[in-house]
Amino acid sequence: MASDVLLEQVLRDLRLRGFRIVEQLADNMFIGEKKEKYLFYVMVEGVEVSISTMLKVINMGETLSMPVVLALVSNDGTVTYYFVRRIRLTRNVYYAEAI
């Protein structure tokens, strides 16, 4: 794990941003903390993640009550972050009677 240089880049970048790594849950998943805790999931450029895997990560974030952050790491180690969440829409109040 420590030999994965792209993962190392993500951890380093987060530490530079003031995060503390609380717990490593899997090769590419860990909990980081800065004010509040976040569930991080690392995605490497070019490596596809199945929808079911993505949903499992989101579910884990919901279970842990932590925002899920995808750490997108380019093939040469630049990191970009996105929040991901499951959207559950309720009926639109503006057109409650519409067809």
Next chain:
Amino acid sequence: MKGVLRGLAVVVEDVESGRELYRRGFYGRFLGYDKVKREEVDKVDAPLILALYEALYLAEKGVLTVVDENGVEIPPQQLVELGRARIKNFDDIYKIYKYFRDLGYVVKSGLKFGALFSVYEKGPGIDHAPMVVVFLEPDKGISATDITRGGRLGHSVKKTFTLATVLKPAGEVALLGFTWARL
């Protein structure tokens, strides 16, 4: 109400019918006009063009009768077959269209955003930013590039976008929302 299927879209020639459909939930687009406001509908004197998804939805709801150019009725099932023959992933995309419409959202083309649909709570020209919905093919995974590409759709959407897919085998529509995070 009646609409004539011409290619992959349906034209409602009767202006009063067109106005009513547009008022009901911004269905269609008036030929030659864009983003007509609700209070301007009565001033528009033009046929309404419905996308195939819209026409199918309204036909299934019994609101619209679609006919061919000879006036022969085209049942919804025949519109589905046309869609399947011409449009990739038609069934899944229609399911997503129906999902939003059944919940009362206004669904318009996403083409100008580089997306599948733009979805509004109140309507085009009223909402400041639509929900930009990108289609994810059910059997395809998600890549980092898919996410950053989505984040670059349109400048007004604040790097927030939605991926929509249909989960197999349940056939359930799932929406994933992505927002750029400044950590």
